[in-house]
Amino acid sequence: MSAFRTAAAVVDALGPEELDRRIRTRTLTDLRGIGPKTGAAIVQAHAGEVPEYLARLEEAHGELVPLADDVAEFRSLLRGDLHVHSDWSDGGSPIREMAEAAIGLGHEYLALTDHSPRLTVANGLSAERLEQQLELVDRLNDEHAPFRLLTGIEVDILDDGSLDQRPDLLARLDVVVASVHSKLRMPGDLMTARMVTAVRDPNTDVLGHCTGRLGGRRGRPESEFDAERVFTTCREHGVAVEINCRPERRDPPDALLDLAVELGCVFAIDTDAHAPGQLDWQHSGCVRAERAGIPPERVINAWPADELLRWRSTA
């Protein structure tokens, strides 16, 4: 398993263009830490076949494995994860299992962010189901203190930029991740207006996987939008730009991540985990954050929970 982690770190450090070139020219295995077997797995992953396969592997061997020192140090500063799903929407596991896996990783908190009603394919939660979930989270928190399960949602950004849940209910939550999941190919000017409206919504805390890109064979290109305007709006309205760690997402891409750093944004390094083993995916986001020169104090999930909640109420 550690071979895969090493390989993941090496691949992260390459960047997408160099990775493409290495795969094309069959020179992956020239790199230190990448043998023939791992090389084959990387090629498969690049073709989009792996996320599930790796997820199963990681679930079976979910232990922490040493990383490069600086990345390990960065990872150790993260106190929680602000984007995860349970079997209440399209995740595979009960809330309790997600929480206990997070405790096992040493997290101080975990924000449960199941999908919103309009994402019916993902069994998005109606207002009623979300209210039921809040009661369950309360009970789990009594059991697991001092660990904190934060209430939350990954709310769909609708075509006009409004959010797909009752505002009063959104206001009650600890963390609101807003993401585009539909009409990803709309013209750039409309997409920009849509995202800016969502970021300005006082309930939005994190802009989820901003380009919507998906790697691999079932790939999807990046949505078109004016990233400078969107990220500037994020900075002005105290909304964190998510560094989504899912292997098929790795969103935002490097150039946009650099732009967001330059514009002074804060970030959330989130796994978007749909299973307990995936909670460990933060390392790839830490590799990217390190490389982009993001100081840990600009990563909101490196903050203590109380500070995070204060920021939410004032931002």
Ligand SMILES: [Zn+2]
């Ligand atoms: Zn999403």
Ligand SMILES: [Zn+2]
């Ligand atoms: Zn998600």
